[in-house]
Amino acid sequence: xxxxxxxxxxxxxxxLTAGAAAAEQVKIGIAxxxxxxxASLDSSGNWVGWEVEVIGAVCAAAELDCVITPVAWDGIIxxxxxxxxxxxxASMSITEERMKTIDFSDPYYxxxxxxxxxxxxxxxxxxxxxxxKIVGIQASTIHQAYAQEYFKDAELKVxxxxxxxxxxLFAGRIDxxxxxxxxxxxxxxxxxxxxxxxxxxxxxDPAILGRGxxxxxxxxxxxxxxxxxxxxxxxLADGTHEKITAKYFTTSIY
Numbered sequence: 001x002x003x004x005x006x007x008x009x010x011x012x013x014x015x016l017t018a019g020a021a022a023a024e025q026v027k028i029g030i031a032x033x034x035x036x037x038x039a040s041l042d043s044s045g046n047w048v049g050w051e052v053e054v055i056g057a058v059c060a061a062a063e064l065d066c067v068i069t070p071v072a073w074d075g076i077i078x079x080x081x082x083x084x085x086x087x088x089x090a091s092m093s094i095t096e097e098r099m100k101t102i103d104f105s106d107p108y109y110x111x112x113x114x115x116x117x118x119x120x121x122x123x124x125x126x127x128x129x130x131x132x133k134i135v136g137i138q139a140s141t142i143h144q145a146y147a148q149e150y151f152k153d154a155e156l157k158v159x160x161x162x163x164x165x166x167x168x169l170f171a172g173r174i175d176x177x178x179x180x181x182x183x184x185x186x187x188x189x190x191x192x193x194x195x196x197x198x199x200x201x202x203x204x205d206p207a208i209l210g211r212g213x214x215x216x217x218x219x220x221x222x223x224x225x226x227x228x229x230x231x232x233x234x235x236l237a238d239g240t241h242e243k244i245t246a247k248y249f250t251t252s253i254y
Contacts, residue, residue: 025065026224028055028215029085032070033161037186037248038091050248054108055089057240058215062231074140074160077101080218087217087224091180093142093210103219105228107212108241109253112201113143116169116184116193117176125200130154133175136165143178146208170195178202182253 030047034040038051047068059066071079076092079085080102094104115125115135123129131153137144139158147156157174159165165177170192177184181201187193202209215228235241236254245253 025067026059026087027069027085028059028066029069029071029076029079029088029090030055031073031076031090033073034163035091035183038183050244051089051091053244053247054235054241057235057244058089058108058228058231060231061234061238061240062227064227064231073138077216080216083218086221087215087228089215091183091213092216094212094214095142095145095210096207097145098210098216101219102216103221103225104214104216105225106232107214107254108232108236110212111181111253112204113146113178113209114181114184114201115176115178115199116188116196117199118169118172118195119197121175121199123176123199125202127151127153130176134173136168136174136177138162138165138179142209143180146202146205147178149205149208150202166193182249 030039030051035049037049039047039049042048047070052068055066055068069085071085073090076085076088076090077098080088088102092098094107098104115123115130117123123133127150130151133154134157135147135151135154136157136159137147139160144158147154157165157168159168162177162179162183165174165179166187168174169177176199181198184198188196188198215225217225217228241254242252
């Protein structure tokens, strides 16, 4: 009986230890939809890209055991608040609206929003120029919020992914799209996007477009937020951020 009791106690202790170890793992939510060059699946089914490498570097510097967890973009904040993931690092801009629901780390990159259209189109990134045009935007993004506020005389077509908008732009089903400048630079540099060019950056509105991209965490999860801040600061200070950036871009995006 004494042996059985000892074995039972040992089993229980092992279960508790395993539970504690699992609890220490940080699930970093990224968008399940491809968003090159920030995050996409390679031919082997592995997530690769600038943001994926930054996540790894930040977590290493912060001494966090992180695991990439893909989540559909339009459900990524509910997945965070519902505790399916612990943080979001998916090119999510720090906006006042989102800060009503979640907290953010310090920014780890910041790039402007741009309008992209066919090279033959004589348009720019102003509301007046886009009046009467069909503008594609990704759902649940700062770009949708911005277009709804400023491009009221345009016809807005909403897509679940930016890739779908890009495909329709290539096919001529929309006249233009608004998205992040770096992502769109990658698109126009591709064979599919060779039809198009960046027409210019939209006028800045920090209330909508935010103050850069940060890691989203649950309200009150100050320990994780500070750990991520520590990791971000470390890779900026030691040159890791710059080294990763140089692999993907010709200029700084911080």
